[in-house]
Amino acid sequence: MQRELTVSDFDYELPRELIAQHPLPDRAASRLLHVERDRLTDLAFTDLERLLAPGELLVFNDTKVIKARLLGRKPTGGKVEVLVERIVEPRRALALVRTSHTPKPGHTFVFGEADAVAATVIGRDGEFFELAFDADVDAALERHGHVPLPPYIAHPDGAEDAARYQTVYAARPGAVAAPTAGLHFTQPLLDRLRERGVQFACLTLHVGAGTFQPVRVERIRDHVMHREWFEITPASADAINRALAEGRRVTAVGTTSLRALESAAIDTPDGARMQPGARETQLFVVPGFRFRVVDRLITNFHLPRSTLLMLVSAFAGIERIRSAYAHAIAHRYRFFSYGDAMLLERAE
Numbered sequence: 001m002q003r004e005l006t007v008s009d010f011d012y013e014l015p016r017e018l019i020a021q022h023p024l025p026d027r028a029a030s031r032l033l034h035v036e037r038d039r040l041t042d043l044a045f046t047d048l049e050r051l052l053a054p055g056e057l058l059v060f061n062d063t064k065v066i067k068a069r070l071l072g073r074k075p076t077g078g079k080v081e082v083l084v085e086r087i088v089e090p091r092r093a094l095a096l097v098r099t100s101h102t103p104k105p106g107h108t109f110v111f112g113e114a115d116a117v118a119a120t121v122i123g124r125d126g127e128f129f130e131l132a133f134d135a136d137v138d139a140a141l142e143r144h145g146h147v148p149l150p151p152y153i154a155h156p157d158g159a160e161d162a163a164r165y166q167t168v169y170a171a172r173p174g175a176v177a178a179p180t181a182g183l184h185f186t187q188p189l190l191d192r193l194r195e196r197g198v199q200f201a202c203l204t205l206h207v208g209a210g211t212f213q214p215v216r217v218e219r220i221r222d223h224v225m226h227r228e229w230f231e232i233t234p235a236s237a238d239a240i241n242r243a244l245a246e247g248r249r250v251t252a253v254g255t256t257s258l259r260a261l262e263s264a265a266i267d268t269p270d271g272a273r274m275q276p277g278a279r280e281t282q283l284f285v286v287p288g289f290r291f292r293v294v295d296r297l298i299t300n301f302h303l304p305r306s307t308l309l310m311l312v313s314a315f316a317g318i319e320r321i322r323s324a325y326a327h328a329i330a331h332r333y334r335f336f337s338y339g340d341a342m343l344l345e346r347a348e
Contacts, residue, residue, distance in 0.1 A: 001300075004219060004220075004221070006218050006219055006220060007217070007218055007219075007220065007300045008218065008305075009312065009318070010305055010306070010310055011304045011308045012302065012325055012326075012329075013304075014304065014329065014335060015073075015329070017271060018332065018333065018334060018335045018339075019153075019335050019336055020336060020339040020340075021155060022155075022160065022182070022338060023160070023164040023165075023338045024338075025338055026186075027164070027184055027313045028045050028046050028185070028188075029044075029045070030044075030045045030184045030339070031045065031334075031340040031341070032048070032086050032339045032341050032343055033327070033328055033333065033340070033341070034051065034342075034343045035316055035320060035321075035342055035343065035344045035345065037320065037345065037348075040287075040323065040324055040327050043183045043343075045189075045340075046189060048189070048193065049189070049192055049193060049300075052193060052196070052198045052251065053198075053249070054196055054198065055197060055199065055243075055246075055248045056198050056248060056250075056344070057197075057198075057199045057200070057201060057239065057240065057243040057250070057251065058193070058199070058200050058201070058251050059167055059201050059203060059250060059252050059257045059261060060167075060182055060200065060202050060203075060253045060254075060257065061179040061182065061202070061207075061253065061254055061256045061260070062169055062177060062202040062203070062204055063170065063172055063174055063206050063207060063256075064166065064170035064173040064175060065147065065148060065165060065166050065173075065175045065177065066084070066138075066141055066145070066173050066175065066176065067071070067141045068083055068085075068130065068148045068176040069081070069084075069140070069143025069145060069146040069147070069148040069191075070084070070109075070111045070140070070146070071084050071111070072109045072110050072112075072144075073110055073248070074107070074108075075110070077116065078099065079099070079100075079258070080099040081098040082095045082097050082098075082109065082111075083095055083098075083176060083209050084117070084132070084137065084141065085128050085176060085208050085209040086174075086206070086208065086316070087137045087138065087174075088130075090137065090138070091132060091135065091137060092122075092131065092133070092137070092307055093131050093133065093137045094130055094131075095128060095129055095131055095209075096209050096295070097131075098129065100327075102341065103121045103129060104122065105122070105123060105315075106121065107116040108120045111140065111144040112143060114143045115143060116135060117133060117135045117140040117143070117144060117146035118133070119131040119132065120136045120142075120150070127213075128209075136245060142167040146164055147161045148176045148177060149165065150177065150198070150212060150336065150337055151338045152282050152303070152336060153338070154335065159203040159220045165289060165337070166178060166183075166197070168171060168184035168186060168187055168190075169182070169185070169186065169190070170184060170205075171202075171204075174204075175208075176208060176209050176211075176335075177204045177207040178207070178210075178337065179205070179207060179253070179254040179256045180336075180337045180338075181257075181258070181300055181341060182253050183252075183337070184341055188261050194275075199239065199243070199248075200234040201240055202233075202236055203231065203232045203233075203236055203257060204231045205229070205230035205256045205260045205316060206228060206229050206230070207228065207256055207278060208226055208228045208251055210225075210227075210228070211308075212308075213226065214305065215306065216303055220286055220310065223284065225283065225284040227281070228256075228263075228280065228281055229278065229280050230256075230260040230262065230281055231278035231279070232274060232275070234276040236272040236274075236276070236303055240274045241260070241273050242276075242291070244271060245270070245271075249295040250293055250294055250296075251294060251295065251296040251297070251298060252294045252296070252297050252298070253298050254297075254306050255297070255302075255312070256299065257313070258292075258294050258297055258311070259281055259283050259311075260314050261274070261281060261294055262285070262289075262291060262292060262294065263279075263281035263283045263294055264276075264277075264279075265292045266293070269280060274293070274294035284307065284310075284316050285307075285310065285311040286313075286314050287310070287312065287313055287314045287318055289314045291315065291346060292316075294346065295344070295345075295346055296343060296344065296345055297315055297343075298315075299312060299342055299344065300336065300337065300339055300340070300341055301328060301333065301335040301339055301342065309321070315344055315346055315347065316344040316346065316347050317347040324342065328342075
């Protein structure tokens with residue numbers, strides 16, 4: 001009988017200096033570790049031009065990061081930090097709230113000075129608080145919000161982050177974290193891939209605040225995955241289904257694209273097919289998961305003990321990922337959101 005996997009199976013030691021704090025001057029100048037079954041190859045991200053074959057389908061997540069982090073104060077003067085998870089109505093949102101005491105219904109927070117915006121706690125949904133704003137949430141975030149950088153990035157957000165913690169193809173606002181595998185692409189690189197005959201499709205998955213939350217249980221099967229909204233248009237579903245029917249490889253740009261693709265797949269007598277439409281996913285991909293759509297995955301390096309590390313271990317194999325991460329650390333790759341990338345081949 002196979003031993004039950006625990007969070008400790010996905011732990012590793014990372015020197016702090018390998019956590020990238022700033023993006024490289026050139027998006028496409030990142031390194032790329034090609035992870036195959038029998039070898040690890042150190043490459044440049046631009047080597048994708050020869051690794052991706054004509055007819056291969058790249059699937060991107062075109063979500064756009066919003067300024068979801070609000071720094072404010074309570075009427076008593078105490079500090080409060082709010083991370084908007086989802087805007088559910090023009091003046092209502094679900095959010096993580098950090099303050100000295102757990103907020104209760106009726107508690108009010110104020111953001112800004114002369115053009116201040118107030119938000120009142122009206123309820124709770126699990127770890128998220130439901131907030132009612134006295135202005136449109138979109139406008140409040142635009143005036144007072146900050147780029148929601150991950151906790152491991154130590155500097156306050158600035159103009160560099162507003163530009164670089166966003167993909168060049170971002171189109172649909174709603175994410176509170178960037179789909180970081182896409183941060184390496186530049187428009188010239190995309191143009192060259194298209195000229196090579198690589199095909200593109202887009203979907204939208206609004207990355208939620210839950211992506212920052214740690215796994216708090218030891219047994220993997222006890223973890224409850226956070227919900228995220230995604231949409232696959234009929235045109236994108238048709239492009240993906242044509243690739244599947246014709247036996248062309250489907251390469252997901254990032255774990256968010258992979259989760260959306262595998263969530264929307266249905267089994268038919270002729271194989272997996274993509275269902276268009278908008279819905280939520282709580283798909284938790286762990287070793288043993290049966291992949292039906294994605295053949296290759298472009299992804300960054302992920303935090304220890306995280307659901308994303310579990311996902312890539314399911315995709316490429318636990319031991320192969322352990323070897324890849326040990327190799328990356330020994331060869332001084334840059335880790336996490338502003339770090340380097342991997343191209344993973346799916347384990348058979």
